[in-house]
Amino acid sequence: MGKKNWVIPYIRQYRRFFFLSIFLGLLTILVGGALMFTSGYLISRSAARPESILMVYVPIVGVRAFGIGRAVFSYVDRLAGHSLVLKILSEMRVKLYKAIEPQAFFLQSRFRTGDILGVLANDIEHLQNFYLKTFFPACISLFLYAIIIGCVGLFSVGFAIVFAILIGFLLFICPIISLLYTKAKNKLLKQARNQLYYQFTDAIFGIRDWIFSGHSPKFIDEVQKQERQLLQIETKKQIFDNGRDVINQLVLGLVVVSAVYWANTLSVSEIISPPFIAAFGLGALALMESFLPLASVVSDVTIYEDSLQRLEMIETDQSAAESSEEESKVFPSSPANLIRMNDVAFGYSSENLILDKISLSIAQGEKIALLGRSGTGKSTLVHLLQGSLSPISGTVSINGQNVAHLQPAITSHVGVLNQKAYLFNTTVMNNIRLGNPNASDDAVIQAAKMVQLDEMISELPQGYETMMEETGQRFSGGERQRIALARILLQDVPIVILDEPTVGLDPVTEKQLLATIFATLRDKTIIWVTHHLVGVEQIDRLLFLDNGKIVMEGSHEELLKQEERYRYLYSLDRPNLVGR
Numbered sequence: 001m002g003k004k005n006w007v008i009p010y011i012r013q014y015r016r017f018f019f020l021s022i023f024l025g026l027l028t029i030l031v032g033g034a035l036m037f038t039s040g041y042l043i044s045r046s047a048a049r050p051e052s053i054l055m056v057y058v059p060i061v062g063v064r065a066f067g068i069g070r071a072v073f074s075y076v077d078r079l080a081g082h083s084l085v086l087k088i089l090s091e092m093r094v095k096l097y098k099a100i101e102p103q104a105f106f107l108q109s110r111f112r113t114g115d116i117l118g119v120l121a122n123d124i125e126h127l128q129n130f131y132l133k134t135f136f137p138a139c140i141s142l143f144l145y146a147i148i149i150g151c152v153g154l155f156s157v158g159f160a161i162v163f164a165i166l167i168g169f170l171l172f173i174c175p176i177i178s179l180l181y182t183k184a185k186n187k188l189l190k191q192a193r194n195q196l197y198y199q200f201t202d203a204i205f206g207i208r209d210w211i212f213s214g215h216s217p218k219f220i221d222e223v224q225k226q227e228r229q230l231l232q233i234e235t236k237k238q239i240f241d242n243g244r245d246v247i248n249q250l251v252l253g254l255v256v257v258s259a260v261y262w263a264n265t266l267s268v269s270e271i272i273s274p275p276f277i278a279a280f281g282l283g284a285l286a287l288m289e290s291f292l293p294l295a296s297v298v299s300d301v302t303i304y305e306d307s308l309q310r311l312e313m314i315e316t317d318q319s320a321a322e323s324s325e326e327e328s329k330v331f332p333s334s335p336a337n338l339i340r341m342n343d344v345a346f347g348y349s350s351e352n353l354i355l356d357k358i359s360l361s362i363a364q365g366e367k368i369a370l371l372g373r374s375g376t377g378k379s380t381l382v383h384l385l386q387g388s389l390s391p392i393s394g395t396v397s398i399n400g401q402n403v404a405h406l407q408p409a410i411t412s413h414v415g416v417l418n419q420k421a422y423l424f425n426t427t428v429m430n431n432i433r434l435g436n437p438n439a440s441d442d443a444v445i446q447a448a449k450m451v452q453l454d455e456m457i458s459e460l461p462q463g464y465e466t467m468m469e470e471t472g473q474r475f476s477g478g479e480r481q482r483i484a485l486a487r488i489l490l491q492d493v494p495i496v497i498l499d500e501p502t503v504g505l506d507p508v509t510e511k512q513l514l515a516t517i518f519a520t521l522r523d524k525t526i527i528w529v530t531h532h533l534v535g536v537e538q539i540d541r542l543l544f545l546d547n548g549k550i551v552m553e554g555s556h557e558e559l560l561k562q563e564e565r566y567r568y569l570y571s572l573d574r575p576n577l578v579g580r
Contacts, residue, residue, distance in 0.1 A: 006127065006311050010088045017084045018139075024077035025140040029290050030147075031073055035066035037283030044275035085131045092124055096311065123307035130304045134297045141291055145171055148287065152262075155271070159262045166255045170248060170291040175298040178244055182299040185237050189230065195352060196226045199375055215373075244295055252288045259284035338363055339385065339495070339525070344394035346380055347548075354380050356548035357394070364494060367518070367526040369536055372545035378529045381545070382497055385527065386414060398495075415493040417517075419503045421484030423475070428457055428483070429464040435487030447486040450520045453479065478509040482516065489520060496521055498528040510534060533570050 011018060042059035050056055145167055153160035200223060263280035266272045339362040347353035355377045362368055370378045383389040384396050387403035387410055396403050403410060415435075423431050432444045439447075445464065448454045456479070460466040468475070475483070481501050488496055498517065502510040514535040518526075528539065536542060536556050544552035544566075552563055559566040 006092065006308055014084060014088065021077065021081040021084055021136060022139045022143065024073060024080055025136055026143050028070060028073040028077050029140065029144060029287065031066050031070045033283050033287040035063060035070055036286035037279045038062040038066055040279035040282035041275050044278040048275065081132060081136060085128055089124060089128055092127065096124065123310055126303055126307040129300065134300060137294060137297060141171055141294055144287065144290060155266065156262065162258055163255065166251055166258065167291060169251055171294060174244060174248060174295045178295040178299050179301055181240055182237065183302045185233055186302045188233055192226060192230050192233065196223065248292050248295065252292065255288050256281055256284050338399055340397050342395050344384060344391045344396060346384060346389065346391045353548050358550060360543065360550070362525060362527065364525050365523060367538065367540045369528045369530060369539040369542045370545060371530060371542060376545040377548050378545055382499060382527065382529055413493050414495045414497065415488045415491045416497045416499060417484055417488055417501045419500045421480050423468050423480055423483065425468055427465050427467055431468055432483055432486045432490065435490035439490050443490060447489040450489055451482040451486045451516055453482050453486065477505050478513050481513055485517060485520065495525040498526060500529055500531065
């Protein structure tokens with residue numbers, strides 16, 4: 001699908017320029033081959049002590065002409081090819097901007113900033129390489145292959161078949177094998193890197209737990225083990241590439257030897273003179289070198305496929321964003337807003353699951369806490385609920401509808417309070433209004449009052465029109481989180497995800513912020529991701545994740561009575577309350 005939208009239309013639109021670039025590239029290679037052919041003849045003829053200088057004068061002029069011609073055609077070929085590709089890239093960037101701009105807020109809720117920047121920069125650059133390093137060389141090689149086989153066939157059908165087989169190996173067999181092998185290895189590398197990145201990032205946020213629990217050596221061992229596995233895969237890829245290049249060089253040698261042998265038979269048959277033997281050998285060598293890079297550049301197709309899939313996903317989201325108003329109307333909203341996960345499994349490979357057969361139901365207004373050490377899948381479970389990740393098995397639904405099919409309307413029903421709210425260098429009023437760009441000033445002020453910020457904001461030099469400094473440096477961590485909470489209130493969504501909003505706050509501020517959160521969101525469904533147990537008394541149900549499974553479930557009081565492990569963890573987190 002991505003090729004239909006991001007490759008084929010441009011090839012059709014600029015087909016004349018594509019043919020021109022291919023023709024110039026082919027001409028460059030043929031002139032280079034002619035240069036080597038003439039040079040070989042000149043060397044052989046000169047070694048035979050010609051009777052007159054006139055016998056080598058024409059080859060000398062030919063060498064000079066072809067030498068200059070190769071440089072000229074190479075420059076014109078690069079100029080035409082790069083001019084065409086840059087023109088296509090400019091249109092692609094405009095197309096991509098038009099796809100992203102209408103859904104900027106939607107993308108922010110589904111993708112990390114790095115993903116969007118990757119689409120803007122790397123993916124477009126990859127398509128530039130596709131045209132310059134893969135498409136043009138592949139097309140030129142196909143035309144060159146036809147010309148060589150056709151010319152050899154005029155003299156000998158048997159040798160034409162031999163050349164067709166040998167060059168066909170360089171042009172078809174080796175690139176296909178290389179593509180299949182590289183694609184499989186790149187898939188393994190991608191899965192392993194994603195898993196390593198996810199585990200490492202999650203562990204960084206929970207590094208305090210790793211240190212206090214004494215399990216940091218275990219984490220380091222696991223990371224080193226995964227890095228060794230990555231190195232093994234990359235080493236195998238490098239060995240394959242080296243072996244492939246050696247085989248290609250051997251085949252090239254066979255082609256040159258065959259060309260020399262064929263020229264010798266023609267010389268014996270007095271069809272050509274002996275000086276042409278070296279000319280055919282050097283000419284074949286120059287032409288065959290254009291086939292060698294094909295296997296390597298074709299292997300990059302897997303990179304282009306990933307880029308095309310991401311670009312296609314962005315364009316698909318544009319269509320979804322354009323019809324978001326209709327989708328909001330059909331969103332399965334009801335007073336119940338039942339969230340359900342049925343046998344959900346997720347992982348970057350089937351062997352290493354982050355979540356393993358998770359099933360749970362969350363009713364409207366219920367307050368759930370997700371607990372567990374770093375790497376147990378808390379954040380993954382939240383991403384699945386948001387629809388930003390898709391499970392490898394099982395379903396995640398709201399009121400019977402798969403959340404993956406509810407984009408982007410789901411963003412108007414699910415809000416997220418992250419660990420660190422980003423504040424922009426604009427007014428306090430505008431920062432709060434980000435939750436609902438259409439909210440009135442009175443609504444913004446009411447939201448600020450609900451999160452207990454109105455009095456503090458009113459004391460600022462310009463009140464609500466006071467400028468936030470970059471990243472909100474004017475405010476403390478707790479105040480920044482309250483502004484983010486005010487955004488959620490303006491957004492007025494029935495489901496709120498709290499992704500460790502109190503990380504980095506002192507105990508007093510943490511307690512005050514949690515009290516404000518639960519008071520202002522008392523009618524909302526709350527899914528709270530946390531590492532420790534401060535404030536869990538206000539939660540309806542606690543879910544403990546370990547090794548991708550729910551190992552403990554129940555209210556605070558139930559778990560205190562029934563689970564020795566929970567009592568121990570609670571005593572570590574709240575020692576002053578134990579025994580009361």
